[in-house]
Structures are given as structure tokens and as C-alpha cells.
Amino acid sequence: MSELTTKCLIIGSGPAGYTAGIYTSRAGLEPIMVEGEQPGGQLITTTEVENFPGYIDGVQGPQLMEDLRAQAVKYGLNILSGIVTDIDLSTRPYTATVNGSAMTVKADTVIICTGASARYLGLEDEDRYRGMGVSACATCDGFFFRNRNVAVVGGGDTACEEALYLANLASKVFMIVRKDHLRASKVMQQRVFENPKITVLFNTVTKGLFGKELLEGAHVETTTPDGHADLYDIEIEGFFLAIGHKPNTEIFQGKVELDEAGYIKVAAPSTATNVPGVFAAGDVADPDYQQAISAAGTGCRAALDAEKFIMFNS
Numbered sequence: 001m002s003e004l005t006t007k008c009l010i011i012g013s014g015p016a017g018y019t020a021g022i023y024t025s026r027a028g029l030e031p032i033m034v035e036g037e038q039p040g041g042q043l044i045t046t047t048e049v050e051n052f053p054g055y056i057d058g059v060q061g062p063q064l065m066e067d068l069r070a071q072a073v074k075y076g077l078n079i080l081s082g083i084v085t086d087i088d089l090s091t092r093p094y095t096a097t098v099n100g101s102a103m104t105v106k107a108d109t110v111i112i113c114t115g116a117s118a119r120y121l122g123l124e125d126e127d128r129y130r131g132m133g134v135s136a137c138a139t140c141d142g143f144f145f146r147n148r149n150v151a152v153v154g155g156g157d158t159a160c161e162e163a164l165y166l167a168n169l170a171s172k173v174f175m176i177v178r179k180d181h182l183r184a185s186k187v188m189q190q191r192v193f194e195n196p197k198i199t200v201l202f203n204t205v206t207k208g209l210f211g212k213e214l215l216e217g218a219h220v221e222t223t224t225p226d227g228h229a230d231l232y233d234i235e236i237e238g239f240f241l242a243i244g245h246k247p248n249t250e251i252f253q254g255k256v257e258l259d260e261a262g263y264i265k266v267a268a269p270s271t272a273t274n275v276p277g278v279f280a281a282g283d284v285a286d287p288d289y290q291q292a293i294s295a296a297g298t299g300c301r302a303a304l305d306a307e308k309f310i311m312f313n314s
């Protein structure tokens, strides 16, 4: 088994991870990044990003991540492909096992940037039709639903973005929204309401999915203002979940303090966790903002925190 050592191990490669990589590289910490299952993180599956400062006409998510990665590599970030499967945070230097037992990395400090993953409703049928019509990524799978009917579940910015993206491909897009209003920003709401291909089903929940092998439809229930519940079917071949995310903290359970929802607790405004020399940045420690730019901002702070920690603890 090969072993590497570093002053700073960065786990995860979203905007937080790459920004931490840029800062720690420039500070001479010779950081190592383990990039995780989906290099580039969630933005790899996004289309246009219009709110990352510096890109006047917007930028495609994958391009933004490529730019951040190239900038970090230019300053010396060593990127390992693979995932951290176990981590020992009981004694310093901390030891991370990468890809099973193929490699270990010993690190004086650790910056956790493992992000968050899409949530599913928890219906049995979701598993049954996953890859057969059920997806949590319109930009990845929308192509397969050209000229078909699809549904998007959720009423936030992600759901609106997915619905608008799908409206360019599909014949019809249902948005299944459990409340009587959208949570998304006004500008996204307006775009959705103005799109003739999108029908928003308010006060509606999904009861089940059906289809022989491939998905053919969903059983949905709409509650009318007088409290009457109306159960009916919609014919759809694609069912896209856009109901938020859960933090990727499984391997840190019992090792780093987490909140009730599983997000890593940090001593804000610093990025320090309850374990000395272990910091967390990006969505994994942020249930509230979850923006690329706020993740990048905390990645910067985590790098500065790690640098300071090394200065006073070596």
C-alpha cells in the first residue's frame, strides 16, 4: 500500500475544494486533493451559471469547474482520483484511506469539502425506475426525453432550472409542487410561468410511479383549497427530483460533530470543526446558502484557517 504525506489534505473537488486548493498551494502547504466520485462536484451537472462573479455573460457549470481546477493545478495542487473510504481523525497526523486500501494519505490538516447530494422522495418506485425514467439530473439525462412528457418534483431554484432546461427538449413538463407557491427566486418563477410547455401542479404530491419496465406515469394527488384530495395519473416518461440535497458526511459520522441534518458543525465565522486541524467548507457545512460563490468563499477561509493552524502547531 502506498502512503503519501501532506500538510493539508482536501477532500472533495467542488468550488470549495478547488478554492482551498488554490490558496493552500500558493501558501506552500503542498496540498493533496482526493477529488471524489464526481470530480468538479454538483456544478458539473449544471448548465448556465449566471451569478458567479466575474463572468459577465454567465458560464457553463463544467467550464467553471475546469477553470477552477486548472487554476489550482497551476499553483501545484496534487489531485488524486478516487474517494476517501475511511479516515482516522483520532491522532495527528490524520490518516485517510483512499479507494479502499490502495493508498493512505497522512495529513497535518484536513479540509472537508465533500458537498451534498440530491435527495429522493423515498418512494419504493424511485429505486425501481432509477435509470429507467427516474433521475436527479436533467442536464445529464434530459436528452433521453426529447419530445416526451416529463415531470420535475420541487419548487425551488433547482426545480425551476431543471424544468426550463427540460422544456427545451420535452413536449411537456409538469412541475409537482407540494405547496401553493414556488420557493424559487422571482426571476426563475417568472421564466417558469411564462413558458408554455410547463404546467405547475401546486398542492400536489407524488403517491407512486408506474410503467412496465420503463416509467410510463405517476400517481399524483392534488389537494384543492376546500381540502378535497384528488388522486389522478399523469403520463410521463421522465421523473426528475429537485427537492434539495443531503450533506455527504457518512464517513465523518462519530468523528466530527454534525448537526441534526448531518451537516458538519463549524465555529463560524471560522471553518474549524470540533477536531483541531480539521476544517469544513462548502455545502457540507452550509445548509443555508449553498451557492458556488459562498462555497468558494468558505474554501478560501478554510485554507487560511489551515495555514494558521500549521503555523501555530508545528
Ligand code: NDP
Binding pocket: 049, 050, 051, 121, 153, 154, 155, 156, 157, 158, 159, 161, 177, 178, 179, 182, 183, 185, 242, 243, 244, 245, 288, 289, 290, 291
Ligand atoms: P430548495 O431547498 O431551495 O428547494 C427544495 C424544493 O423541494 C422546495 O420547493 C421544497 O418544498 C421541495 N421539497 C423538499 N422536500 C420535498 C418533498 N419531500 N416532497 C416534495 N417537495 C419537496 O433546494 P434547491 O436545490 O432548489 O436550491 C438550493 C439552493 O441553491 C437555494 O438557495 C437556491 O436558491 C440555490 N440555487 C440557485 C440557483 C441559481 O441561482 N441559478 C440554481 C439552483 C439552486 P417546500 O418549499 O414546500 O419546502
